[in-house]
Amino acid sequence: MRPAADIAQAMTAHADTVWRVCALYFPGEADRQDAFQETFLRYALADETEFADDEHRKAWLIRVARSRCLDMIKKEKRTTPLDDEGLEAAAPEPSHANDDQPDSFAHEVMDALRAMTDPPRTPVYLALCEELTAPEIARLLDAPVNTVYSWIRRGKQHLREVLS
Amino acid sequence: MIRSDSADFDQRVGDALRGVSAPEAVVQQTLAAIEAMRPGSEERALATVHSPTTTALQVPEPAAASALQKPGAPLATRTLRRRRWRGALAAAACLLVAVLGFASYQLYQQPAAYVGIDVNPSIELAVNGFDRVVSAAAVNEDGQAVLDQLSLTGKPFEQALNDLIGSTAMAAYLDEDAFVDVSITTDDDALASQLQSQSDAVLQSHAHQGECHRADAATREAAFAAGMGVGRYSAAQELMDLDESVTLDECDHMTMGELHAAIGELCSEEGHHHRYGQSSNTRSETAGESTESDLPPADTSHAPEENESGIQPDSQPSTEDEPRPQDRPNNGAQRSHGSGSHNGHGNQHHPE
Numbered sequence: 001m002r003p004a005a006d007i008a009q010a011m012t013a014h015a016d017t018v019w020r021v022c023a024l025y026f027p028g029e030a031d032r033q034d035a036f037q038e039t040f041l042r043y044a045l046a047d048e049t050e051f052a053d054d055e056h057r058k059a060w061l062i063r064v065a066r067s068r069c070l071d072m073i074k075k076e077k078r079t080t081p082l083d084d085e086g087l088e089a090a091a092p093e094p095s096h097a098n099d100d101q102p103d104s105f106a107h108e109v110m111d112a113l114r115a116m117t118d119p120p121r122t123p124v125y126l127a128l129c130e131e132l133t134a135p136e137i138a139r140l141l142d143a144p145v146n147t148v149y150s151w152i153r154r155g156k157q158h159l160r161e162v163l164s
Numbered sequence: 165m166i167r168s169d170s171a172d173f174d175q176r177v178g179d180a181l182r183g184v185s186a187p188e189a190v191v192q193q194t195l196a197a198i199e200a201m202r203p204g205s206e207e208r209a210l211a212t213v214h215s216p217t218t219t220a221l222q223v224p225e226p227a228a229a230s231a232l233q234k235p236g237a238p239l240a241t242r243t244l245r246r247r248r249w250r251g252a253l254a255a256a257a258c259l260l261v262a263v264l265g266f267a268s269y270q271l272y273q274q275p276a277a278y279v280g281i282d283v284n285p286s287i288e289l290a291v292n293g294f295d296r297v298v299s300a301a302a303v304n305e306d307g308q309a310v311l312d313q314l315s316l317t318g319k320p321f322e323q324a325l326n327d328l329i330g331s332t333a334m335a336a337y338l339d340e341d342a343f344v345d346v347s348i349t350t351d352d353d354a355l356a357s358q359l360q361s362q363s364d365a366v367l368q369s370h371a372h373q374g375e376c377h378r379a380d381a382a383t384r385e386a387a388f389a390a391g392m393g394v395g396r397y398s399a400a401q402e403l404m405d406l407d408e409s410v411t412l413d414e415c416d417h418m419t420m421g422e423l424h425a426a427i428g429e430l431c432s433e434e435g436h437h438h439r440y441g442q443s444s445n446t447r448s449e450t451a452g453e454s455t456e457s458d459l460p461p462a463d464t465s466h467a468p469e470e471n472e473s474g475i476q477p478d479s480q481p482s483t484e485d486e487p488r489p490q491d492r493p494n495n496g497a498q499r500s501h502g503s504g505s506h507n508g509h510g511n512q513h514h515p516e
Contacts, residue, residue, distance in 0.1 A: 001203065004202070007195065008195065015185075015191050016182075016186050019186035019187075019190070031188050036194060037190075037197055040194050041194075041197070041201070080287050106180040106181060106183050106184050107183055125181070128177050128181065129181035129182055137168040156173075156174060159173075159177060
């Protein structure tokens with residue numbers, strides 16, 4: 001397991017990013033927290049991984065967070081039938097309660113992002129919020145650069161339509 | 165500097181998003197949960213942020229229940245490392261085998277020569293370096309109809325050619341006047357002569373008129389561009405040289421037999437001067453050598469004296485001096501090889 005200091009450092013630098021990535025998938029607080037925790041746990045257990053720099057670490061965390069969210073969603077889909085009511089009740093209301101300094105425009109943006117298909121959801125988020133370049137996003141998502149450009153363009157356009 | 169609206173919008177969105185942060189409570193809970201799982205950290209289970217601690221793994225204690233914790237964690241980690249490493253090695257080995265297998269397959273499948281067969285149906289067989297047919301393609305519809313009825317790939321070339329010529333599918337086209345033109349396009353001379361002798365053997369055994377010759381890549385490409393088989397294209401070129409009124413399209417609809425007959429008639433020379441896309445042997449050839457090294461040995465079963473076609477050359481006088489009845493203006497200008505028996509190479513060289 002990685003040293004506690006290492007984990008703490010990673011948390012300080014990237015907790016917000018990881019939180020937001022989880023928020024892209026889960027409007028609900030509980031799921032979001034689950035994914036968040038799992039992501040850092042995986043980080044803690046990744047003894048073998050050496051990070052070239054902090055950007056590398058951040059990209060790693062984003063990838064893991066995203067994959068964790070997608071796995072959770074897949075599992076939910078598989079086990080829902082009987083739980084429909086419970087889940088639906090918990091899920092739909094995007095809980096902004098815990099977000100520090102909720103800003104209603106931010107909520108709108110998150111809602112809009114969650115309503116998008118992914119991609120272009122993630123590429124747009126990474127471009128607009130994390131300010132990653134298209135080549136960086138392409139590396140992170142393992143997609144061709146040109147595709148990333150078109151995702152970003154489409155996504156931004158969609159956001160403009162929905163949010164203005 | 166005026167920022168565009170969209171840039172402003174992007175900025176707004178980005179700023180808004182960046183305002184969303186992870187709740188402190190969540191952060192703390194996560195750190196705590198992680199520490200609770202640290203091997204041998206029972207006493208630290210409730211601690212949050214620490215001063216740097218050693219990662220030296222201690223004698224494992226019964227720790228908080230956790231699926232992630234293994235007794236003898238150090239050992240587990242080492243084993244895990246070793247297992248991963250071995251796994252990677254195995255994967256690499258498999259990959260190597262797969263790559264080599266694929267590469268050999270590719271090599272095997274690589275065509276070393278293209279053999280075009282034109283009678284009326286035009287098809288092309290791709291032959292690899294081991295004399296096997298690796299693919300068969302039809303150049304025209306008749307060819308496609310024939311191929312649909314036969315399976316020629318994977319067979320040794322001679323057998324494939326034999327099967328083709330002897331097939332019922334081809335029988336309809338192989339009447340008495342039929343002419344089978346086999347064109348070999350390859351850079352490999354050894355392979356070419358091998359294919360040639362095989363082709364000759366097959367043609368002879370089936371007692372059809374025919375001819376086997378080499379073509380060059382440029383001719384082949386030009387032929388395909390025109391949608392014709394190489395042999396047909398070459399013959400068509402020659403016929404059009406002899407008779408300017410003939411169009412390529414007309415030639416496309418003639419059988420090889422008809423093409424050769426037409427050429428023969430128009431041929432003024434002693435021999436039947438087919439040009440088969442060979443680079444040398446233009447009209448400057450005067451020695452009257454009948455063949456180049458890559459022309460097949462005389463097809464004795466067909467043309468009596470001509471190596472290259474089944475058409476009787478005799479009708480022509482042996483020199484150019486006599487103007488022929490059906491004179492083509494081209495002829496005089498083009499034919500400059502003079503001497504005796506056929507030259508085997510055509511008056512004009514077309515796409516070289």
